[in-house]
Amino acid sequence: MPSSDEKSLEDLFRAALREALDDPDRDLLLGALLASADASPTLQLVAEEELAPDAAELELHLNEGDVQEHATNAKSFGVFVSAMADASKEYVKSVLRLGAMSAPLRVAPGPGSVRATFIAPTPHERSDARHTPLSGDSNQDRVWTESDVYSDSLWAIATVFSNAEPDPDNVALDGIIQSIPFRARTQLRKVAEQVAARDWQVTGEFRKQGLRTHGVSLSSRGAKHLAEQLAVQDVHRTQWNTSGAITGHRWDKGLMFFAADDRTRTFAASFESSDLEQRVAQLATVEDRRVEARFTIYTAVGRGADEGRRSYVLEAIYPVAADTELDLPSET
Numbered sequence: 001m002p003s004s005d006e007k008s009l010e011d012l013f014r015a016a017l018r019e020a021l022d023d024p025d026r027d028l029l030l031g032a033l034l035a036s037a038d039a040s041p042t043l044q045l046v047a048e049e050e051l052a053p054d055a056a057e058l059e060l061h062l063n064e065g066d067v068q069e070h071a072t073n074a075k076s077f078g079v080f081v082s083a084m085a086d087a088s089k090e091y092v093k094s095v096l097r098l099g100a101m102s103a104p105l106r107v108a109p110g111p112g113s114v115r116a117t118f119i120a121p122t123p124h125e126r127s128d129a130r131h132t133p134l135s136g137d138s139n140q141d142r143v144w145t146e147s148d149v150y151s152d153s154l155w156a157i158a159t160v161f162s163n164a165e166p167d168p169d170n171v172a173l174d175g176i177i178q179s180i181p182f183r184a185r186t187q188l189r190k191v192a193e194q195v196a197a198r199d200w201q202v203t204g205e206f207r208k209q210g211l212r213t214h215g216v217s218l219s220s221r222g223a224k225h226l227a228e229q230l231a232v233q234d235v236h237r238t239q240w241n242t243s244g245a246i247t248g249h250r251w252d253k254g255l256m257f258f259a260a261d262d263r264t265r266t267f268a269a270s271f272e273s274s275d276l277e278q279r280v281a282q283l284a285t286v287e288d289r290r291v292e293a294r295f296t297i298y299t300a301v302g303r304g305a306d307e308g309r310r311s312y313v314l315e316a317i318y319p320v321a322a323d324t325e326l327d328l329p330s331e332t
Contacts, residue, residue, distance in 0.1 A: 013043050055120040056151035056208040058158055058216065062114040065199035065220065072114045073198060080194045081107055084118060084157070087187035091153035094181030105150055120150035151208055155274040156180055158206040159254035160188065162215075163270075164222035164229075172255055173229055175298045175311030176270045178237070189230040195223035210278055212251040234301040243292045243320070249277075249284040256280045256314065258293065269295060269312035276314055283319060290320040 013033070020029035037043035062080075066072055089103045104121040160180065163173045177185060195202055195218060202218040218226070247266055248257035254277060259266045271277040283289045294316040300309040 010042060010046055013037065014046050017046070054209050055122045056154040056206065056211075057117055057119050058154040058204065058206050059110075059115065059117040060202055060204040060216070062116075062195075062198075062200045062202055064201045067114055067200065070114060072200075076194050076198050077114065080191055081116060083187045083190035083194070087157060087184045087191065088118070088120075088150060088153040090184035090187055091156060091181055092149045094184065095149050095152070118154060120154055152274050153184070155206065155208065155211065155254075155277075157188065158214075158216045159270065160226065161202070161218040161222075162253050163255075164192075164218055164226035166221070166225045170253075170268065171309050171311050172253075172268050172270050173226075173311065174235060174300060174309065175296070175313040176254070177229060178235060178296075178298050178311075179270065179272055179313050185230050189227050192218075192223040192227035192230065196220050196227060208274075211274055212281070214252040232300075236299040236301050238297045238299070239315075240295045240297055241292070242295070243290070245288040245290055246280060246284045247288060249281055251277075251281070256284070258312075259288075267310075267312055269314045272296075272313055272315050276317065279317060280314070283317070291317050292320060293317045 016033055017030070020026055020033060023029055037046075062072060062077070085103055085105050085107070088105050093099070106119040106121075108117045108119060109115065110117060156176075156179065160173070160176050163170060163176055180188070194200075199220045200223075201220060202216075202223075204216045205213060206216050207213045242260045242262055244258055244260040244263075246256060247259050249255070255268045255270055256277075257266055257268055271280070283291060293314060296313045296315055298311045298313070300311075
């Protein structure tokens, strides 16, 4: 646990960053503050949290394969970018139950390998109920709009990329894929096919206020495996309510680790939404935090050696202590 002095320093540094952001000489002040944090991982983490964008950014670098001198095949790169945009759009349309909508996702090219940063539209608040709220509490002021869900779509894409490598010890991919709307999966398969065909090695970073900035990667081998898994539809779905303890959480994989009272082994689970990942991260600050949870279990059907493989997706979680109840999405 950090000492009270360390906590005080963190608070002072956080306040200084917020003040610098509103100053006309913000770049100069921020540069000085960041330089002062070079020797302190704790202050670097505070800076990362405070300077993350309100809307999600998914920065991807394409390396190796046919990338030469920061250039690659134009048609393949075009399909990659357009399929990423379509995957994000289909995700949003499904979540908000819209038949048609604009596509405000932006992409910014940049130096270094072949780089593209996908940028969600800036979040905003609405005073009406035109769009479907993602919260089950009808008394909340906030209504989620397409701009918020675009950020969630980039979080979902980053999560599926980071779990795409074929690994017998990571069975979370099935559940992550099933959490993504079908039409978005179709577009993601196009993305994966381009990465595999061009033998690209994709690295990058996901950034958003409230979600820890973390690395993202997808190898050509992982892309081939992902394309195959995105084509699979044979899974059996069941819901499971249980209690137990959170034993760990990884931002870079978008996974939590859970020891259920009625299971002998700890298992990994992905999240139905980025909101839930934020809540688990908060709960996980208490070691072995006791909770009640609802999971969807996806079981592979008719896939040879994968037959019976289980993947868990967290749908809701409540701390056992009643006075710390969290606001969670309603059941569907």
